[in-house]
Amino acid sequence: MAGLTAARDLLTAGCRSFQVLEARERVGGRVLNYDLGSGYISEVGGQWIGPGQTAVADLARELQVDTFPTYYQGKTVVLGGEGRLEIDLQGTFGTDERIGAKLSELSKLVPSGKPWASSKVNELDKLSAGDWLAQQDIKPEDRSGWDTSFMLTCGVAPAKMSLLHFLSMINSASCDYMKLDSIKDSAQGTRFVGGSQLLCTRMAEQLGDRLRLACPVRAISEWDRDVVTLHTDQGLIRARRVIVAIHPALCNQVRFEPALPEGRAALQRAWPAHSPARKTAMVYKRPFWREKGLNGHTMQVKGPLLWAWDNSPPNGEIGVINAFVVNAMLPSDHQAAQQVLTEIYARSLGEEALQPVAYHDHDWGLADPWSLTCVSAIPPGFWSEHGESLRPPCGNLIWSGTETADIWAGYMDGAVRSGHQSALQALASLRRA
Amino acid sequence: MKKKLLWGAAVLLVALLALFGRDLLGFYHLVTYIDSTTQAYEADGPWPQTADACYGCHGLRGNSQHQRYPSLAGQPADYLKAQLHGFANGTRHFPNMQPLAMSLGDAEIDKLANYYARQTPMDNHTFQPDPGLRQQGEKLVQAGACAACHGEKLMGQGAFPRLAGQGADYLLVQLDAFAQGSRVDPTGSMKAVTQALSAQDRKALAHYLAALAATPK
Numbered sequence: 002m003a004g005l006t007a008a009r010d011l012l013t014a015g016c017r018s019f020q021v022l023e024a025r026e027r028v029g030g031r032v033l034n035y036d037l038g039s040g041y042i043s044e045v046g047g048q049w050i051g052p053g054q055t056a057v058a059d060l061a062r063e064l065q066v067d068t069f070p071t072y073y074q075g076k077t078v079v080l081g082g083e084g085r086l087e088i089d090l091q092g093t094f095g096t097d098e099r100i101g102a103k104l105s106e107l108s109k110l111v112p113s114g115k116p117w118a119s120s121k122v123n124e125l126d127k128l129s130a131g132d133w134l135a136q137q138d139i140k141p142e143d144r145s146g147w148d149t150s151f152m153l154t155c156g157v158a159p160a161k162m163s164l165l166h167f168l169s170m171i172n173s174a175s176c177d178y179m180k181l182d183s184i185k186d187s188a189q190g191t192r193f194v195g196g197s198q199l200l201c202t203r204m205a206e207q208l209g210d211r212l213r214l215a216c217p218v219r220a221i222s223e224w225d226r227d228v229v230t231l232h233t234d235q236g237l238i239r240a241r242r243v244i245v246a247i248h249p250a251l252c253n254q255v256r257f258e259p260a261l262p263e264g265r266a267a268l269q270r271a272w273p274a275h276s277p278a279r280k281t282a283m284v285y286k287r288p289f290w291r292e293k294g295l296n297g298h299t300m301q302v303k304g305p306l307l308w309a310w311d312n313s314p315p316n317g318e319i320g321v322i323n324a325f326v327v328n329a330m331l332p333s334d335h336q337a338a339q340q341v342l343t344e345i346y347a348r349s350l351g352e353e354a355l356q357p358v359a360y361h362d363h364d365w366g367l368a369d370p371w372s373l374t375c376v377s378a379i380p381p382g383f384w385s386e387h388g389e390s391l392r393p394p395c396g397n398l399i400w401s402g403t404e405t406a407d408i409w410a411g412y413m414d415g416a417v418r419s420g421h422q423s424a425l426q427a428l429a430s431l432r433r434a
Numbered sequence: 435m436k437k438k439l440l441w442g443a444a445v446l447l448v449a450l451l452a453l454f455g456r457d458l459l460g461f462y463h464l465v466t467y468i469d470s471t472t473q474a475y476e477a478d479g480p481w482p483q484t485a486d487a488c489y490g491c492h493g494l495r496g497n498s499q500h501q502r503y504p505s506l507a508g509q510p511a512d513y514l515k516a517q518l519h520g521f522a523n524g525t526r527h528f529p530n531m532q533p534l535a536m537s538l539g540d541a542e543i544d545k546l547a548n549y550y551a552r553q554t555p556m557d558n559h560t561f562q563p564d565p566g567l568r569q570q571g572e573k574l575v576q577a578g579a580c581a582a583c584h585g586e587k588l589m590g591q592g593a594f595p596r597l598a599g600q601g602a603d604y605l606l607v608q609l610d611a612f613a614q615g616s617r618v619d620p621t622g623s624m625k626a627v628t629q630a631l632s633a634q635d636r637k638a639l640a641h642y643l644a645a646l647a648a649t650p651k
Contacts, residue, residue, distance in 0.1 A: 135480065160487055275530050275533065277530060329490065329491050329494075329498035329500045333560075334501075378487075
């Protein structure tokens with residue numbers, strides 16, 4: 002999404018001499034639609050936007066992609082062992098708002114785009130979010146909610162998540178924890194009609210033959226000279242500037258000649274890539290749970306299911322339950338995984354759940370070699386050591402991608418912002434040249 | 435009057451139980467489950483623990499049901515330490531694991547390795563082996579004397595990993611990696627062993643080993 006946004010900006014600025022090189026045979030990166038047939042889709046990757054995510058919202062308006070609210074009205078079901086509880090969480094994940102308020106206050110000290118520049122960096126970056134939570138007297142029944150929340154938002158359990166980075170994420174959300182980690186009026190509150198990948202396919206349509214699919218870049222040489230050479234599966238390409246809009250950990254799979262400066266190389270080597278989310282979609286003829294006063298959301302304590310939610314189309318013409326699952330607690334065989342999940346949904350939503358009409362299962366860690374991971378589970382100490390190496394260009398290489406965004410890094414909004422930023426950088430530097 | 439009140443209260447109680455009994459029972463079971471899992475969890479230390487970061491791929495207490503993500507339960511601590519250090523220093527390659535291992539200190543690596551080594555390994559019950567391949571794999575294991583390094587029941591020992599009940603896809607990827615030279619073991623013997631096998635042999639080994647019972651030590 003970052004690369005396509007940059008390309009679209011270049012076109013708008015009148016620049017015609019560029020190519021977009023996409024490794025996959027499709028556009029969208031970590032944004033992907035699954036075609037349910039009859040014009041319906043379910044999102045396989047990034048799918049929501051929320052308050053303050055103005056860059057992606059603006060892009061959607063320009064591309065005439067409409068939005069609609071995530072369905073949350075009704076009761077959520079919490080499962081654990083043989084236990085079951087229906088509870089109206091009022092559009093939240095049920096995490097303790099008292100602790101959320103403390104985090105919101107602390108986040109004011111951590112600038113989203115530069116967490117390493119926080120006045121409290123020494124104090125905050127040595128702690129994991131788990132270290133901090135352990136001091137908050139959280140009851141056993143609430144711990145599972147925090148674990149799940151971190152797994153979903155940060156891609157890792159609190160014990161290995163940098164407190165500094167987590168606070169920078171809250172800082173992105175107007176210093177309001179509930180705007181980051183909730184559903185109603187939060188970063189999970191709004192979806193795109195036709196799915197988030199529609200943004201990318203519409204941008205790609207505008208590029209014509211300036212976009213090359215199935216064209217992975219294997220090596221980048223002479224990046225410190227006037228003309229950079231890219232070694233791709235479709236031959237050599239030479240350019241005066243290169244916008245590298247891929248995940249920092251994926252940069253390790255590109256050979257750089259000469260080697261990158263040690264600071265940048267160290268950042269890439271250390272960039273976490275251990276959050277390969279697995280997301281599933283169970284499709285039903287209709288969203289039957291809504292008639293029972295349920296919102297289709299299920300959370301499971303120490304089970305295969307992290308969180309399931311109602312991912313039906315805007316008018317609920319068919320029923321779709323999407324879920325993030327614990328990879329190792331669900332069989333890798335999709336048929337067996339479907340069986341496990343339908344039984345869980347039957348317990349949470351009713352016997353009708355045993356009769357799905359389709360199932361989709363996508364592990365981002367295994368689906369292709371070009372994703373590796375979902376969100377970035379930044380560990381304690383990372384920003385103090387590597388922060389300054391995140392954005393400075395190396396020769397004629399301009400670093401882009403959502404991880405480089407000033408706000409909402411890791412989100413679709415961050416991708417769009419970084420795309421705008423990198424196009425500006427490229428154009429400005431070429432004009433100077 | 436008193437009798438009527440008692441009857442009234444009993445009827446009300448029955449009505450409430452009929453209306454909410456299932457919900458109350460469900461809530462009771464949930465609370466009981468959280469209590470029992472919390473107790474089991476805290477036996478290894480207070481919440482939150484470093485091992486929480488591993489369970490998404492390696493399963494609760496190191497038992498993975500996914501054929502591609504390895505089970506760590508019951509693996510020898512020395513083997514686990516060597517692998518984590520190998521990921522961290524780049525001698526073992528896997529892009530998802532390397533940065534995570536780099537973020538672990540020596541003490542954390544020791545703690546994680548000891549934690550998983552003492553967990554009870556479970557059988558790989560989500561895998562259905564091909565009977566022909568399984569039989570072929572058994573013969574290869576016996577002919578190759580795998581037990582000499584990996585232990586009598588292939589449950590691992592010292593620097594040699596547990597193979598019994600491991601994920602089938604994971605085993606196959608590792609055997610292929612040894613054969614191609616992209617994974618190297620300290621003795622170098624795995625390269626010689628795997629290069630002597632055909633791709634079909636390696637698949638047969640994976641099927642046999644994945645279906646083998648994981649016997650707790």
